[in-house]
Amino acid sequence: MTHENSFSLTALTFLGAAIIIVPLVKKFGLSSIIGYILGGIIIGPFCLKLTGTQTEGVMEATEFGVIMLLFLVGLEMEPKKFWTMRKQIFGLGVAQMGLTVLILTSILILFDWERNIAFAASLCFAMSSTAIVLQTLTERQVMNTTAGEASFSTLLFQDIAVIPILAFLPIIAHQEVVNDTESEFIIQMLPEWMQSFSVIIGGGILFALGHFVFIPFLRYVSTSGMSELLTASSLFLVIGVSELMVAVGLSPALGAFIAGMMLANSEFRNELESNIEPMKGILLAVFFVSVGAMINFNIIFDDYILIFSLVGLVLVVKFGVLCLIGKIYKIDFAQNLFYAFTLSQIGEFAFVLLGFSRKISIFNNQLYAQFMAVTTITMLTTPILLIIYDKFISPSIKPKNTRESDFDIQKMGLQQKKTIIVGFGFFGSTVGRLLKANKISATILDHDAERVKILRDYGFKVYYGDATRWSILESSGIHEAEILVLCLDNPEENMRIIELVKKKKLNLKIFVRARNRLDAELFFKNGIDNFYRETMGTAVNMAVDVLHEMGMRKYTARRMGKRFELIDAASLKKMAEENNLDAGFTMKETIQREQLLLSEDSRNFESYQLIEENQEDENESLDDEITNSNKPSNEDNSQLNLF
Numbered sequence: 001m002t003h004e005n006s007f008s009l010t011a012l013t014f015l016g017a018a019i020i021i022v023p024l025v026k027k028f029g030l031s032s033i034i035g036y037i038l039g040g041i042i043i044g045p046f047c048l049k050l051t052g053t054q055t056e057g058v059m060e061a062t063e064f065g066v067i068m069l070l071f072l073v074g075l076e077m078e079p080k081k082f083w084t085m086r087k088q089i090f091g092l093g094v095a096q097m098g099l100t101v102l103i104l105t106s107i108l109i110l111f112d113w114e115r116n117i118a119f120a121a122s123l124c125f126a127m128s129s130t131a132i133v134l135q136t137l138t139e140r141q142v143m144n145t146t147a148g149e150a151s152f153s154t155l156l157f158q159d160i161a162v163i164p165i166l167a168f169l170p171i172i173a174h175q176e177v178v179n180d181t182e183s184e185f186i187i188q189m190l191p192e193w194m195q196s197f198s199v200i201i202g203g204g205i206l207f208a209l210g211h212f213v214f215i216p217f218l219r220y221v222s223t224s225g226m227s228e229l230l231t232a233s234s235l236f237l238v239i240g241v242s243e244l245m246v247a248v249g250l251s252p253a254l255g256a257f258i259a260g261m262m263l264a265n266s267e268f269r270n271e272l273e274s275n276i277e278p279m280k281g282i283l284l285a286v287f288f289v290s291v292g293a294m295i296n297f298n299i300i301f302d303d304y305i306l307i308f309s310l311v312g313l314v315l316v317v318k319f320g321v322l323c324l325i326g327k328i329y330k331i332d333f334a335q336n337l338f339y340a341f342t343l344s345q346i347g348e349f350a351f352v353l354l355g356f357s358r359k360i361s362i363f364n365n366q367l368y369a370q371f372m373a374v375t376t377i378t379m380l381t382t383p384i385l386l387i388i389y390d391k392f393i394s395p396s397i398k399p400k401n402t403r404e405s406d407f408d409i410q411k412m413g414l415q416q417k418k419t420i421i422v423g424f425g426f427f428g429s430t431v432g433r434l435l436k437a438n439k440i441s442a443t444i445l446d447h448d449a450e451r452v453k454i455l456r457d458y459g460f461k462v463y464y465g466d467a468t469r470w471s472i473l474e475s476s477g478i479h480e481a482e483i484l485v486l487c488l489d490n491p492e493e494n495m496r497i498i499e500l501v502k503k504k505k506l507n508l509k510i511f512v513r514a515r516n517r518l519d520a521e522l523f524f525k526n527g528i529d530n531f532y533r534e535t536m537g538t539a540v541n542m543a544v545d546v547l548h549e550m551g552m553r554k555y556t557a558r559r560m561g562k563r564f565e566l567i568d569a570a571s572l573k574k575m576a577e578e579n580n581l582d583a584g585f586t587m588k589e590t591i592q593r594e595q596l597l598l599s600e601d602s603r604n605f606e607s608y609q610l611i612e613e614n615q616e617d618e619n620e621s622l623d624d625e626i627t628n629s630n631k632p633s634n635e636d637n638s639q640l641n642l643f
Helices: 007-027 032-043 055-062 064-075 079-084 086-110 115-125 130-140 146-172 185-189 198-222 227-247 252-262 269-293 297-302 304-328 333-342 349-359 365-392 426-437 449-457 470-475 491-503 517-525 536-550 554-578 587-606 616-628
Strands: 419-422 443-446 461-464 483-486 509-514 530-533
Touching (some): 032 365, 064 227, 064 252, 064 269, 086 146, 086 304, 115 146, 115 349, 130 146, 130 269, 130 333, 130 365, 146 252, 146 349, 198 227, 198 252, 227 269, 269 365, 269 461, 297 365, 304 365, 333 365, 349 365, 419 426, 426 443, 426 554, 443 449, 449 461, 470 491, 483 491, 491 517, 509 517, 517 530
Parallel strands (some): 419 443, 483 509
């Protein structure tokens, strides 16, 4: 292995450039993307010459970062949301692609370009960079603005359009392409009339796999309790889906997006996101460095007038088209400019289309090199355009309200607060059941895959994952949460989560389960006022206090807690009479009993209506009911219970 040809040494050089250059660029307030590209230029063959001969190989490998990025975006988009956006995706996408190709082709033909070259080049130039745009939207936390959603919709259509464009280019070249590999062997096995429906076929395959294979597979792996196996499974799924999409002739990035969307409703969404995020970030960083390293300055110097004229033409045409589309779709002025600035560059899928066009002789080697330079330069201009945007336009943009709309709890007008419950064992389940009975939605994290599946079947918003990992908490929405309820059996794990939250200086109310007096002292010393020493009564008290924190009147919340205790006591008596307690219970049987309890809750609370706050005269009758049940009444729990 020679020094120059070492793939690992080239990759190491790229990583080193990213690590050194990006912090320097960030100090000047510039985007990390411009730092990566500049780093690539510095180490490239026209400056320090540190990249060897493996630049293209590294870039091909790091394109997998784009695939991971789209998989993560898919995880954030449920199929229902995708369906609601279908008009936006195809409306914006068709308009952007159609107008851009039409205008660019017309202008190039006016300058005496051959029609097939002008048309093929316009198809390539119409693409925008998924990696740059999504990374920009994520860094700026504007994915949920009008401009962010419009950008995502347009990019998604472009990714879908890559497939028919690849099928159409040979027609432009007036030749048939014989595939010399077996990379599309599945699609080649289909009848010719079905091959044009490859997107639908591939999507259908992924839908079936997501429901019948992916989720059961992850449940099987989760039974091992080893987080590293789930990490390996995450990588296995993404790579497997990518290869499957190549086999059916589809874009692996599009396949990754569809696969992520299929898993968006699963309990493993947060676990997958936290496992893939670090790998995605590293690969994307090296991808951008490789873009900078591939800029051929000799080609630029030889015909700089043509190249920079094309760069200017593409940027102006795409910017104008995007502004026009935004105006048609009634996007406000500031958001529309951001939409146009963000998508004005040429994207990484152009590299694929340009290479394919050269292969089928639409472009000669010189045109191919020039178009590659144009593509890379436009990528480099995007962060610069966004700096201009930040200086003059950004202050006027306001994000859309993405928070779930406030809703009435039994028409009491209480505001729903973002609540996370960690742990759903016997203590946490009492809290969660009482909240759900009062129409309080909460995000639940648990590390028992079987329990998670049952809870999801009963309408709980629950995810599988180890909540002591910050990445899991973050992907569960801890930054937006207002209430955190910790009900894990292990007090050390509860304390670890508290320390993570305090380290991040998050402003939320914490309720925590204490196993005994010593645990309570530990929590109290660490500034936690709301701790609950474990019993059935204190679990109910915790839920009552959460209801009160939501805005429910204290008396009404306590009354709901007592009502819950009565229902739970009735369920306990019924189950005790129907089961042989002497035989004991396995873990599976215990979870099945929890399932029965959830069914009982649904039936008993379905017909129960909350009493209006002004009906104070019902106090005595409710107290008599509680007394007759022979259940002990628990006092309001606070730090005074410690003494």
